[in-house]
Each structure stands twice: as structure tokens, then as C-alpha cells.
Amino acid sequence: MKLFKHKNVQQLASLLFGAVAILLFFSTQAFAASQAHIDSGDTAWMIVATALVMLMTPAGLALFYGGMSRSKNMLNTITMSFVAYCLASIIWILWGYSLAFGPDLSGIIGSSSNFFMNGIGVKSVSGTIPTYVFVMFQMTFAAITIALVSGSIVGRMRFSSWILFSVLWLTFIYSPIAHWVWGGGWLSKLGVLDFAGGTVVHINAGVTGLIIALFLGKRKGYGKIAMMPSSITLTALGAVLLWFGWFGFNAGSELAADGLSGSAFLVTNTAAATAGLVWMLIEQIRSGKPTLLGLSSGAVAGLVAITPAAGFVNPMGSIVIGTGAGIIGYLGVTLVKNKFGYDDSLDAFGVHGLCGIWGALATGLLADPAVGGAAGLFYGNPKQLLIQFIAVIAVITFDVIMTIIIIKIVSLFGSIRVAPADETEGLDSTIHGERAFEI
Amino acid sequence: MKLFKHKNVQQLASLLFGAVAILLFFSTQAFAASQAHIDSGDTAWMIVATALVMLMTPAGLALFYGGMSRSKNMLNTITMSFVAYCLASIIWILWGYSLAFGPDLSGIIGSSSNFFMNGIGVKSVSGTIPTYVFVMFQMTFAAITIALVSGSIVGRMRFSSWILFSVLWLTFIYSPIAHWVWGGGWLSKLGVLDFAGGTVVHINAGVTGLIIALFLGKRKGYGKIAMMPSSITLTALGAVLLWFGWFGFNAGSELAADGLSGSAFLVTNTAAATAGLVWMLIEQIRSGKPTLLGLSSGAVAGLVAITPAAGFVNPMGSIVIGTGAGIIGYLGVTLVKNKFGYDDSLDAFGVHGLCGIWGALATGLLADPAVGGAAGLFYGNPKQLLIQFIAVIAVITFDVIMTIIIIKIVSLFGSIRVAPADETEGLDSTIHGERAFEI
Amino acid sequence: MKLFKHKNVQQLASLLFGAVAILLFFSTQAFAASQAHIDSGDTAWMIVATALVMLMTPAGLALFYGGMSRSKNMLNTITMSFVAYCLASIIWILWGYSLAFGPDLSGIIGSSSNFFMNGIGVKSVSGTIPTYVFVMFQMTFAAITIALVSGSIVGRMRFSSWILFSVLWLTFIYSPIAHWVWGGGWLSKLGVLDFAGGTVVHINAGVTGLIIALFLGKRKGYGKIAMMPSSITLTALGAVLLWFGWFGFNAGSELAADGLSGSAFLVTNTAAATAGLVWMLIEQIRSGKPTLLGLSSGAVAGLVAITPAAGFVNPMGSIVIGTGAGIIGYLGVTLVKNKFGYDDSLDAFGVHGLCGIWGALATGLLADPAVGGAAGLFYGNPKQLLIQFIAVIAVITFDVIMTIIIIKIVSLFGSIRVAPADETEGLDSTIHGERAFEI
Amino acid sequence: MKKIEAIIKPFKLDDVKDGLRGLGVSGMTVSEVKGYGRQKGHTEIYRGAEYSIDFIPKVKLEVVVKDEDVEKIVETILENAQTGKIGDGKIFITSLDSTIRIRTKETGNEAI
Amino acid sequence: MKKIEAIIKPFKLDDVKDGLRGLGVSGMTVSEVKGYGRQKGHTEIYRGAEYSIDFIPKVKLEVVVKDEDVEKIVETILENAQTGKIGDGKIFITSLDSTIRIRTKETGNEAI
Amino acid sequence: MKKIEAIIKPFKLDDVKDGLRGLGVSGMTVSEVKGYGRQKGHTEIYRGAEYSIDFIPKVKLEVVVKDEDVEKIVETILENAQTGKIGDGKIFITSLDSTIRIRTKETGNEAI
């Protein structure tokens, strides 16, 4: 992973900052509030959907990951998600939203028009909902995406490095990609289908997770000592809260309470249930022990895979997607990880990366025009699969390059890995000075 | 419980399958999508209500039951609810919904018209909401009903038997009963009042639980060794999540966001609070120790009892129902259970069965025409009580017979009880190979 | 604290009861149902908002407080919140709602017109939502307010005293103050800005907490022995559930799903995130250990402070409020508490009292007329700050006096503090006969 | 005075306790331990990672008894703790110099 | 060298520790145990099922000391652990063959 | 027969176990304890309240061995448990009167 020497890093960094600075301050045109009308039903739904997605990060993911990490690192794991949510909350309204959803600059990034919520007020409307609600909804997506990354690197990353990494990542990776796909950028012009974030959220988080896990190296004793999950009960609760929140994530991505959001709602649930059962069935077959961790992991894998497809596939399509997700997720965390030997600790790549790719491509296969208007390969439109493929490749490439750059920048401020003794003692005590349970 | 010899069972089974097969494939007429209009407010509410009910099963009930079971069986208990939710999710869209809500066949079951969601699309409307949302809403009811059953039999049932049992039960018991009461079947024609599932959900689950508990026998050491709940904290959290979800359950059963759903919302809360306090008060009087488990159990008992009545009684009526539920639930888990000596481990029958009966009858007493249009005995309509009584008896009878048949069928595939040594060691380790906490 | 001798107490009590009795039964005019129309979107939102606020008390606060209390008192701490919710549920529909929102009597209290929900029916409308929903929404505020108080006094109060105290407090303190500010009482006529309860909820709870903590005295061994929180994990989960519920609390206080509720939603989130980060940053600076408890506490402090301001300030204002809340909350629980030496155990005063005051005054500073129509000092309206100040003083004064009176009354029924031996053994075992975890 | 220390299978504790109580043993102290021995631990698989658990939960029972009671107490423990399957555990016996009851400051056999 | 083992009430641990620290005792080891004795356990009722809890939480304190210090240490433990109520616990004293400090490999009195 | 009791740092347990297993030690019993010693505990701050944690988590290892094996076993423990930093722990050795294997009622060296 030593691709860059320090002076290179510095050059790259200045280049990067320069480029973004130019992009950012290029445009200052005022935001023209849409003349549309607020629908109270859609608004009701979208506020709630947003609250549901919010719950996913500091509660759902925090418990899902926290329960899987060792008890000496449980609080650190939770804190990484929690602090990521807080950082995203602020970054988003200061500059992230504008970079992602501000007026398009050459298909690459949004302009700085809406920095500091400039030009947006109580009366601003997006579609049929208040713009502020749209801003919050999109913020919760940014928050969970960076939080997902933390799964790859639990138990060994410096907390201050994580914070700096999160800030840079949200700014220089998440915001542009969100712009490409949802903010009127080049991928959206190309016609990519990503209903709720297969590329923007899951592939993005998974690939970054893998890169940073490779860079950080394995946890001490990885593969040799037993690294028992601190609480499968809390992991399962976390998975259910994720599932619950995902209804807001996927059905909310319709931005209205209508037939399509109802459809996205149903297929989301079906894919999750299918993948959970499939994962558990594979366990039953392979080891005779169907686990709750497997059921939970499978459900999450299914949710990941259906995310890009939620507004495009019919219920039977969602069963196919869920089945694939159960299989791919299972292989991702066992075969693939063991074969390549990296320590993607809680499988951000194995589950989110791989199932995100599967979901993005499956959308290109299974999109049913009777659902969302767009057709996939099986409905006679092979071109869609190609577009999906391009999007996947583009996001992965951008992710790999930019993540390496950001890691290099963060590393300028000191090692991003904690001291070995601290790792052995556990991060809860050495970083936070706290313990998870005293019972 | 040895009512049936093996060959009898086989005869019965073929009869049963035959009968159902005939019913199922009788009708294949196409589903005519209603011409009604989608209301965004109602849709917003119903998506959320459904998500709330979803939360009840793999989170609310899983923790409520999981916390009450011994720590060696905690994960198994949680998994039973979780897997039940997944199974119901799939069965429902494949055939369950159609059996329950498809075009009526002689008042007994729905036709197969909507198997595999056939005839239902993004634009289908039920009342003022998308049909897909209605399907999901009803699915969550099926899911929690079978999950409730698991409370009677924690700590000793084979996991594969539980899965098979769940599949059969949802198909051959839940779907028909849902059809009778809500799908245009004979009880609905008779005029039974069951707003959100006193008969369909609670009596149904409770009676099945009792039968299967009797069949399985008591846990080893029952009554002799201390069977300490693994976590009252998590049980209380589970109870609150149930309560929270129940707002979707009861107020959602109005299928719209209007005055009546507001009323159902209020009485649901009142009955729960009342029953919780009453149960705790009885404990205070009887043993001087008002427990959090009692408060939680009472709240659940109150929620059960108000379920059928939620759209029919006024706030003062809900206090009466809650008071009754606190008393009946308390007696159910102490006096009744001890007297008859069965091991209804977490009281699916004691709480859901008995309070479900109380609620169903109380609806016949207290239904206030100013609320939902229907009058009970106290408002001059004694006939309603009779109808309620008939419904209760019908559901119990059907349940007892069908549950015994299904148990017999499941038993054909091997003992439905785990080996004694596995029971002693605990099911988390022997079935799932996991532990709940490592802290 | 020995301000009153017993006979004085009795005199005061009779005076108090007499006065209230007169107020209560003065008016019996019928409630005229508003002719307004129910909006399904607003209703959908408000039912959900209410459910969210409900979740805050027996789940969010219960875990937040329960996790911070010692493991021997965890269940007692949870039970205090849970039982408070149940009591409020019933008191509110019997008399609390009417005292707070019934027809105004001289600006001081509501009349008894709506005792027992008299005059309110399924068709009653408040604004654009069913009155029953409004009643429930307001009830959840009463519930959490009394539950917040319990944070000051964990680990040493008699359970029966807590119940009696809660009943009296809701009746004689909460209901009048709610009337003053929201029910058309004198403070509302004066033009106080309190969008969602800075005075009514947080100052009110915090001041009462302080008084009762002073009255009860410190926990045994306070300052000498280590009082380890039982579970930071559960505290963090509780904080997130509070945050999640607070969206209903603040955005729901608009009573509609519109632009202003969207704005309140966004600023609520921003203030919470800011305060969480600020609190943690101070910890980092002062001790080098940024804690999850600090992050969680900060988030709650931010939520408290933004509560009165949620419908009046813009996003940048919310960052200011959040920053202040992080600092003030941190100082409240460290400097202030240590300096004065009282044992406000879980900081109901330090966080809710002080940040409530900050929020109430900050509303008078930062209210932006472009948001909610009202201007604060920074927008050229110094008078608003004065009004806010008056409201703060009025609530504090009323609280101090009335809390002392109520404590005196409750004390007539025996010591409100548990026996020393019970305190040492722990309240879970001595009061409830249960244990939180058996794992 | 002797201290009898028995490492037994956790689910046998109740039987052993009842057996000893039947003998009139008035006190004992119990703790949770983990044992490594001929009885092999098991393997747990979490998300594809396989961990072998070498240590098996056991219960350690400590009873201090008069010299003359040692034999019958050991007998009773053996009786009640045996399953005949590997992992039943051990009994270790040591001599004590002295014993004191904290409440009364009694020493020796009175203190047991 | 002697090993003093004291079974005490958990909430007395801090007092005992402070007492011993006052004496200059430089080390001790503590574990959570459950005791059965004259002090009767209590009954817990969960949803109508009554379970009698025979074992009461206790703390076991182990201190290894020089022979000459035994007396005053026992004295201090007695002083600080006594409540006078049943269940105060016991002190057991055994002889050690040897003691080693792992860090330095010192043995005997140096190792304590 | 001797009982070797070692108080060690928790993260050293796996090394020690592997070392002993290498020697052919067929059984041992482990428990979680908390130690007070030269190694100072730390301070935890919860919401401004500062608590000093005197007791540090340690692991207690008990191995019963034949007299002749004591030396090499102690050696192995020392080797594997040493970090050289304060708090490495102690080894205490006591004599046992007798040992019994519950499963077979074997006694003495056969029982180990």
C-alpha cells in the first residue's frame, strides 16, 4: 500500500484541494425556490422516512457493528458510527449538500450556491416536500455511508484519524458521487438506475472500507486468537433497527407516499427476508449451525442488494435479488475474505461492497418497466446492464484513488493506527476511558 | 395428547391437504384493481404503521421473550421470532395473502387469484392506499402471530420443527382465520367486531401456544430449578417496542389517518398504561414487590385486550378493558398456569390467549356506537356479545384441531423436542453455536 | 430544606387543594368542537410524531438513565420512567389535559370542561388533526417531563413516594405551566416563544429535579466510592432513541407536516450533532478522553436547548445554540455540580435545567422572523428576550415553591428516602426483587 | 480442618448442593471458572471465522469441613457430580491452618 | 508465608482494602463468588414463578503475607468486614510452599 | 502433588496455555479475578465524576501437578507470562492432601 511517498502526497493534496476549491467557488448564482406545492402526506412520510434513516446510523449500525466487535472495543465501534452521524449532520448543511445537490457544474459536482444553506428557506420546496426535509433526508444517507466504512477497521484505528478521514471522505468522495448519480451529474445523465444508493452508498462504503482495511493491516492476532463478538443479541437488534430504518431509506427514496413507495417498501422487505433465510440455510448445510448472526447478516445483505433496485423491480424480482444477496454475502465474508486474507473486520466490503455490486447489476437485469418505468435486460433492454456496469466501475475507481489520497493526507498527521499496547488493552479503555458494561 | 395414531394422522393429513387444494385452485378469476384514489396522507400513515408493526416481531417480541428466557436460550428465543418474521414475509406474498384476502370462497378461504402477487401492481389500490402497502401491513400481522406462539415453547423445541410448523401454521391456520374475520369470510358476514386482531392474532396465537406446550411437555427441571430471566432490562425494552409498534397495529387497522385512527391510538395507549399499573399494583399487594417485569407484562396484556376493541370503545371503556387485562393476565400467568401445571413458558396463552378472549368479549360489551358505529351490550345491543362469543369459540376450536394436526405432521419428520442433553446445555450453543453475550 | 414544619405543610396543602378545587370546578361549559377539517397528511404525521415522543420515555430515557445508573439500581431507574409514562397516560385523559388545555380560567389554568375526555369525541378536531391525537401528543410531553425529574434522584427514593410525587406533580405543576405557555395562559398572552417545551418541559423538570435532589440528600458514598454506570452501550442507545423521538417532539410541535415542521426537524438535528461534538471536544481538550457518554450527553443537551427555539431559528442559529448547549451542559455536570456539591445524580438539572434556560434565552436572541415569524434580539426585537427571561423566572419560581410543597405532602406518608441498608444493597433487589441481567 | 475444592459441571451444582445440605453441611462457596482438560472444547463460527473454544465453563465449589467429615463429603460430591462422561471434574483437598468466622471471631471447628 | 482467604460481603470490600492498604499490604487478589451459609438467600418471583436464590453474592479476597504479618492482617480484615449480622463470612488461612514474582522471578518474602 | 496458582495478565493466558499444553499438562482451571498491587489502576471519568479504579483485571490459573513437574511448569509459566512490566503477577505453590477424578474416582497422580 505504499504507493505514495510523502512529497508526492503533498503535491497530490494541493492539486486536490486546488481542484475542489475551483469547483466550489465557481458558481454563486442564487437558488431559485421551486414554485411547487407542499403535499402534507408526502411531507409527513418524508419526515418520518428521514427519521427512520437517521436511526440506522447511531442506533442500528452502531449496535450491529458494536455487538460484533470484541467487548473491549464495543464503545469505540459504536462511537465511530455515532460521531460519523454528528459530523455528517454539520458538514452536510455547511457544504456537503451544495456539493451534491447544488446546481450542476459540468456533471461532476454541485456548485457552492447552497453552502451554509444559503438560498434555502422554510418555504423552499423540492418536488412536493420542503427542501429542508430533502436536505435532511439526503444527509442521513451521507451519514450512514461513512459510518458503514467503519466496519472494515474496528479495533485498530486512531479516533482522531477517523474523524479527519470522515470529514475529508464526505467532502471529496461522497458528495461528488452523490452528485453524479442523484444530483444531476454525469451518471444520472447516462441513465444509471440507483433508486436508493447501491452505488452511492454501498459500493462506495464497501470499497473504501476494503482500501482502508488493507492500509491499516490486520488486527493483532487476527486468525490466531478468538475474537468473540461481544453480543449477538445487540447485533440482532441492530440488524432489525437497520431493517426498520431501511424502509425509510428505500421507500423514502421515492420522495412521496404513493404506489411506487409502497412497492419499494414491499420489495425491500421481501429481499431482506429472503437473503436472511438463504444465508442461514447455507450455514445449516455447511456447518449444521444456523446462526442468528447469519440470519441478521443475510437480512442486511438482502437490504443492501435491493437498495438500488427498490423502485424498479417487482416482488418476484426481489426474491431473486434476495437469494443472490444471501449467497454472495455469505461467500463474501467466508470464501473471498479468507482467500485474500485481508481483515475486513465486520465485512463492510464483504457485505456492502459485494452485495451493492450485485444489486446494481441485478437492477440492470430485473428492472420491470411496469414498476418504475425502466427496463432491464430481462425486459428487453440490455443497454441498462451496461450503464449499470459503467457506474459500478466508475464508483470503484474513483473510490480507490480518492481513498488512497485521503488516507495519505490523514497519515500526514501521524499514524492512523493505534499503538499495539492500546490495541491489546482495547480501545474503549485506551481511547475513551470507558467500559461498555458493568453488570 | 395421544389423540391420533400415525395412520390416522396420515389420513387426516391427506384429507386436509386435499380440502385445501380444492379450495385453493377453485377460482382463478383475475383481480380487478379498485378504481379508488390514493391518499398521500393515508399512505404515509400506513407505510409507517406497517413499519411499526414490523418492528414488533424481530425486535419487540424478540427482546421481550429473549430477555425472559434463560441466558443459555436467549438467542434461540430471539431467532424463533426473527425467522418467523422472515418466513411470513415470503409466504404471505407467495400464497398467504391470497388465501386470506383473495376473492372469497364460500366464506371460508380466499382464492388463489393473488398467489405470487398475481394481479396486484404498483397502481393497485385498496381503499385509499396502495394494495402493496395493504399486503405488507397484513403480512406483519401474520408474522407476529406465529412469533407469539414461540413464547409457549422456548427452550425445548427443535429449530427445524419450528420452521416447518410456522410454514404450515401460517398457511392452514392463520390465513383461513384472517379470511373469516377480515377477508370477507363467514365471521365478518356474521358481524364480528375485531378491529385489529383479538381473535385473529391473540386468541389464535395463545391457543396454539397452549396446545404445542402441552404436546412438547415441560422444560426439564420446570418448577424445581430456578429459571432466571436473562435480562429484565431487555424484556422491558422489548415491551416498549411492542407498545410503540402496537400504535401501528391498532391505529393502523383503520387503514387511514383520520379521527377513528386517532381514537384507536388513544385508547390503545390508555389500556396499556392501565393494565401495566394494575398488574404492578396486584404484585405490590400480593408480594410487596412491584416488578418491572410485571409492569411490562401488564402493558402487553392491556395492549392485547384493547386490540379487538380499539376502533369501537371510548377512552373510559379502554380503562375498563385495561383494568380487566391487568387482572386476567396476572391470574393467567400465576393462578391458572400453576393450577393446571402446563409449562406455557413465557405465557403466550396466559397473556395473549386469555386477554385476547377478554378483549373480544369486552368489545361486545363496551362498543360505543359514537366511536365506530357498532354497539355492544352496554349500549343496548346484546346480540353483539353473542357474535363475539361465537367467534371466540370458533377460533379456539379450529385452532385446537388444526394445531394438533399440524404438530402430528411436523412430528412425522422426527421428534419436535430437542435431546435432553442439548436442552440442559442450552439451545444457543447446541442449535446455533453462539452465545448472547461475551462481556 | 427544612423550610416548613409539619403543621405548616398541612395548612399549605389544604390551601393548595382548596385553590385548585375552586379553579377546577368553576367552569362546566361544554366543549364546542371546532368546525375545522382533518388533513390526512397532518394527521399521519402527528400520530407518528406522538408515537415517537412516546418512545422517548419508557425506552429512550429509561435506557439513557438506566445505563448511567449503577447495575444494582438499573431496573429501578427504568421503572421510574416507565411508571411515570403509565401514570401520565391516565392522569392526562382524566384531568391533566383539561387543566392544561381546557377553556382558560384567568390565564392560570384550564377549566374542568374536558375532565374524563368530556366533550371530546372521534370527530373533534384541533387545527387540522383529530383532537384525540392532540391530546395524546400533549400527554407524551407531560410523561417525559416527570420522567426527566427521576434522573436527579436515582438510587435512593422510595418507589411509592415517587408514584405519589408524580401524580401530584403532573397535576399541580405540569398542567398549570403547560397552560400558561401553550394552553392560552398568561405567558402565552405575554408572547413567550416556546416551540416545544424549553420552559414547560426542561426547565420545569430540571428545577424540580434539583429541589428534590437537595431534599433527598446525596447517595451514600457519593464522591467517595466509585459509582460505575451499568452500561454506556445502553445509555448511548437511549440517547439515540431520545434523539429519534425528539424529531416528533420538536417537528411535531408544529402540529402539521409543512415547511416549518421541516425546518424544526433540520435545526433539531443540527443542534444535537453540534452539541455532541462540542461536549466531546471539551473532554478531549480537558482529559484527553473523548467519551461516548460525553457525545451522548452533549447530543441530549443540544436537543434540550433547541427545543424552545425549533420553530424560530434558522440552521446557522441552531449551530450557535448547539455550541452553547455543549459548553453549558458540560459545565453544568462538572463545574457547577461539583462546586455546589449537590447530588443531581444523572444531571436532570445540569443538562435539562441549564440547557433549557439557555435555549429559552437563546430563542429570545436568535429567533429569525423569516422562520417562524417572531424576531429575537439579534433581529431587532430586544423585548422578546425580556419576555423569555420573565418566563424562565416564573417557571423556576413556581417550580421551587410547588415542588417543596409537594415533597412536604408526600413526606407526610413516610420518608421519601429508602432505608440505608436497602440503598446499599440496591433498589432493584430491595424494591422490585429483580435483577437487570443474568448473563 | 480441610478445604475440599471441587471443579464440577455447572448443571450439577444444584444436585451437589442438595446432597451436601442433606449431610448437614452448613456453608460453601461457589465460583464460576473455566476448565481446560481432556474434555475438548468446541468450535464457534462467527461470520466465517472459526474460533476454537478451549475453555469450558465449570463451577468451583469450596467447602471447609472438619477433618472427620472429609470422607463422607467427598463421597457425596462424587455421587452427585458424576455423569460418567469426560469432563466431570476433580476434587482437591488441602489442609487449613485456621478458620475464623468474621461475625463472631470464633475460630476452628466452631467457625465452619 | 501464608495465604489468607477471606469471604466477605461485597459492599465491605472497599473498607477492607483501605484497611489493608493502611497496614502497608502491597497486593491482593479479589474475585466474585457466591456463598451458601446460615444467611438465607431470598426468593425472586418472575411472572408468578417463585425461585429461591440460595447463593448470595460474596467477595473472596486473597492476600499472601509474611508469617509474622498474619495476625495484624486478620485483625484488620475482621475489623473492617464485620457488620455483626449473619453472613459476614469467613477467613481461611493456609500455608504456602513458595511464591514467585513473575516479573522479576524473585521468590519468597521478596515476591509478595 | 502441588497446586500451582498463577495470577497473570489476561492477554497472556493464551501463551501460557499453549506453553503448558506443550509440556503435556493435561488440565487446568482458570478464573477471572481482579488484582490490587504495585501496578496502579486508572481513573475513569463519567460525566465529570472521577472514579479511581484500584483493581485491575487479572486471570488466575490453577494447575495441579505431580511434585516432580513443578519446576518445569513454573518455568514455562514464567516464560510465557512475563512482559517485564509491573503487574505481571505472582505464582503461589501449595501442597495438596489429595486429588480425586470425579468421573473415575481415581486418586493421586492418576487423577490429574
Ligand SMILES: Nc1ncnc2c1ncn2[C@@H]1O[C@H](COP(=O)(O)OP(=O)(O)O)[C@@H](O)[C@H]1O
Ligand atoms: N491438572 C489440573 N489442574 C487443575 N484443574 C484441572 C486439572 N485437570 C483437570 N482440571 C479441571 O477439571 C476439569 C475436568 O477435567 P477433564 O480432564 O476435562 O475431565 P475428567 O476429569 O473427566 O478426566 C477441567 O475442565 C479442569 O477445570
Ligand SMILES: Nc1ncnc2c1ncn2[C@@H]1O[C@H](COP(=O)(O)OP(=O)(O)O)[C@@H](O)[C@H]1O
Ligand atoms: N464451610 C464453609 N466452607 C466454605 N465457605 C463457607 C463455609 N461456611 C460459610 N462459608 C462462606 O461464608 C459465607 C457466610 O457464611 P454464613 O454461614 O452465611 O454466615 P456467618 O459466617 O456470619 O455465620 C457463606 O456465604 C459462604 O460463602
Ligand SMILES: Nc1ncnc2c1ncn2[C@@H]1O[C@H](COP(=O)(O)OP(=O)(O)O)[C@@H](O)[C@H]1O
Ligand atoms: N500479596 C499478594 N497477595 C495476593 N495477590 C497478590 C499479592 N501481591 C500481588 N498480587 C497479585 O498480583 C498482581 C500483580 O502484582 P503487582 O504488585 O501489581 O505487580 P508485580 O507482581 O509485577 O510486582 C496483583 O494485581 C494481584 O492480583
